[in-house]
Amino acid sequence: MDKHLISIQNLSKYFVTKTGTHKAIDGITLDIVKGETLGIVGESGSGKTTLGRTIMRLYEPEHGNITFDGLDITHMPEKKLRPYRKEFQMIFQNPYESLSPRLTVGEILEEPHVIQKMLSKEERTKKAYSLLEKVGLPKTSYLKKIHEFSGGQRQRIGIARALMLDPKFIIADEPVSALDVSVQAQVLNLLKDLQSELDLTCLFISHDLGVVHYMSDRVAVMYLGHLIELAPKDELYRNPIHPYTKSLLSSIPIADPERRNAYRKPIIMPEKPLYPPQLIHVGNEHYVSANMIHIKEFETEDNRNLIRN
């Protein structure tokens, strides 16, 4: 049995603009293990969202492969792909824009089933009610429209919609960045509960390192369209290697005035390398871009083989 739910190899997506080709993501190789939450962090413009959307096949990739549960979906035609679409769902960043203002919550929740033609009308409705309960909304929400809900409630509806088809894989693209901090915590807790209850595999995209730390098992750092560092959560946060990861981590304000300025390091924003970096294994499942570091430091017997190219 393959333990990877999603495997992507050398994935690239370019956008052609007036000023030239913009390589939004370039040569990304990444596996997502069944049942894990993989966090993706990076600044705005680093390609996090493009990566998520390309995996969802909302964008057509330029190069590379996407394998979902052993099945190559990279260039699968939309018609053939549709039955698989129910397996991977997305929670969008802005619940003010990603939910239709014209539909009732019930219609929003049932729409995926109308498209996938999986359940009868009664079963659909029952499912919608049970998910409303699961995300902590009152039953009366079913007949209401979106404008009657607050941001946090809307995001709960977005989560319920993503779960309607019992997906295996969820991509959450900045699901809390449009919410107030006090509401953020509730939505994050909900996501975490649902994920363990339903045994979901999750790609969690956020620019907020604290949020990613809370949600993820492993964390990947993106920078200018490249994947530059990947490690289990605690390993990455305790022992960052890439200078950009270090800058990111030391820039986070610490909610403790006693330790003001304790971790200050100069911010280093390296130039974008011409080619996608090779990731090398430095131990503890910790991979880091070889462009930026002195490979010699890590050249032990075990690490001599480059893991990827």
Place this chain on the structure above:
Amino acid sequence: MSSRLLEINNLNIAFGSGKNVFNAVTDISLSINSGQTVALIGESGSGKSVTSLSVLKLLPANGRAESGSISFDDKEILQMTEKEMQKIRGNEISMIFQDAIASLNPAMKVGVQITEGLKYHKQMPKSELRAVALSLLEQVGFHNPAHIYDQYPSQLSGGMKQRILIAMAISCKPKLIIADEPTTALDVTIQRQVLDLIADYKIREDASVLMITHDFGVVAEYADWVYVMFGGRIVESGDVFTIFNNPIHPYTKGLIGCIPSLESDGERLKSVYDYSFEEAGYKGRKFAPETYSMESKVYHAPSSLIEVEPGHYVRLFDESEVTIVG
């Protein structure tokens, strides 16, 4: 002893008229000494931005200060005419807004924009403006000021635009900078650069900063004194160490508890609902955040601020005094 620069006393701000009056800010008192960074923290709708706008008399047309006083440098702001206010805005008090894109003129070179204040307030001759603009751009961390001078806002990134706003805000050497969520839209690395610039200016000129934010991380790094706002009122205030080491109000605790810490081992995030006055030793007090939503029919009457230890104030809510509205 540092002197009092800004003092707001019992300020009430209301919007609308007749039946549709909405009290955005109720009974706010806060003070800022010179050389101090004061944080006003709360979520959207808590009235923190309205408070800061009232200091510059920039409230929208349907909003007004109903009662109270705002004194800046021993002058009463609420009594000032528009003409007098114009001498203060950008000159003695300047503001950095959250939305850098909306705060800059898209049809004007940024170098020209940042010297508008100097032209107006300091009557600086045209011949000197360019040199001053270049030095300001350098102060906010641009390595090639001559190039940036000729750019239009659309040619700059979000962080660069925010730095242009800072250059503009410090051009007249104000005594007070009001920064209204200056970094909310920015990445952490840029956030740090922007906040450091404001902090550097503060130290260099012994100026004061009123920082409006919802992020307790930012407060911990930069503020000396903290006011926590909820539902248009101050619910807790004190120096930054007191607020972090001994928060009492459930809302303050909730705001601190809901930040995912990088050192936690997966313990659940807390929210405002996970704390009560009871655990802080105040029996018979209740804080129910949902009663503040617009549709709510229940309302807990808040007491006045109580000084629980020297300099540490908390507003308690009486369980007994529950009013059913409408």
